[in-house]
Amino acid sequence: MSLRRLLPVLGLAASAAMGVGGAAAQESGPPRETGAAGPWELALDGSFRRCGLMLAAEAGPVGQALRFPAGCRRALPVVNGLGGWRQEGDLIQLLDREGQPLLAFAAPEGEGARSAESPSGERYSLAQAGARPSAPEAPLITPAALSTLPTAREASRDGLAVAPATAAAVTGLYTLDRFVEKDVCRVALKADGAQVQEGCRDPGLALFDPTAWHYEAGRLVLVARRGHSVELIPVGEGRWRRDPEIGTTFVLRRVEP
Template sequence: MSAGRPGIGLPALVALLLLPVSLASSAWSQDSSALKKEMVGQWELSTTERSKTCVVTLKGDASPQGLKLELEPGCAAALPFTRDIAAWNVKGLDIVRLQDAAGQPVIDFTEVESGIFEGLRQGEGIYILQNLAAARSLAKSMDQMIGDWSMVRGNGVAICGLTLTNTEASPDNFQVFLKPKCDPAIAAFAPTQWRLDRGQMILMSAKGDTWQFEADDNAQWRRVPDSADPLIMLRQ
């Protein structure tokens, strides 16, 4: 240290070193508290495309295991792992945990979109936790998808007809049937299943190939990524 320049005492140095930690701890506490408040209410716990659902009411009241919750009576039959859920809590900054009576995680969720949380159970797959009202709005959207559709090119020429059904083909996917005389490209793809996934309509072939469509401003569904010769699905 150069002569004439005042030094810094050890207590002050320690205080400076600890300041960021203190601020981070305060921000951590504020963020987790805010998330706890936001989560209080009714949520739908489901498979990715809602073939199996369960209503969970998250409460702000404390319990010995964490925070209280209620599961609707049909939860255990729809999603057997929910039998182990006894409470909920927020872990870290952004993990919503549904936990057992010992405080151990049954499933952890993180937010992937506003109001939509995703959680993974090893050996089972991904589950969704979302606001109940929003989930029921999605269900209405799915019901509106059922029926006959036409695939057209950007010039408006129809190249294939197909029917979307609500008949389950595999977990979270539903049967789709092509009508006769489809364009060779569509016939070669030969979709057999469909689902709605985060605002997209997904068509899947028996080989596992997928085509994605997104709704545009004209209430049409355009294949993405877009191209100079777009493929559009229109409701019949």
């Protein structure tokens, strides 16, 4: 084939290639930012209410998929209106079911959690799992409370007299007691993490699968493998009870190995 006849063929091939590439670019659109994907913790400022969120990289009903445990619906009712999330630059937006930003968290100027205000005026903090947000404005147990002996009734209700002074005093082997059943599952709290022991007969704790823990302001926080957490308050020597306002009550009781 002569060069004169070959040029039109090459021109058509090039045009077709450009057309396919252009269509692909239009369909794909700008790439989604997924740098924030992973486990995060959402907290209501001035309280101990918090919830583990999983910001997934895959697409969801609106924006990108957002996951959280069922207990979050009671702990932080704001999550009931969430349908997904997206990232725009340094801004992380939690979207409502229509795809509109319900909470928009800008990157903090220094170290610490991101902050956002809801349409109802409540302020929330968002921190990566493992990076704790700043202490609540009104902690449940203050230094003054720890230095003042409470009444027997107050100690039974709030556990102030039995709050350990240090995290090291919390380490040990614990068993989970339910309302009727006792010793249904055991979990070891060690300096380097938490571990459910073999033979666990409680599906809830086995599914939660705590792998880390920390002690703060008189509260024991268990952190699940997927990043969400549950808080417990002291109710006696070596005994911890989940806050009844944010889920089914259960008690961790220290036992001998």
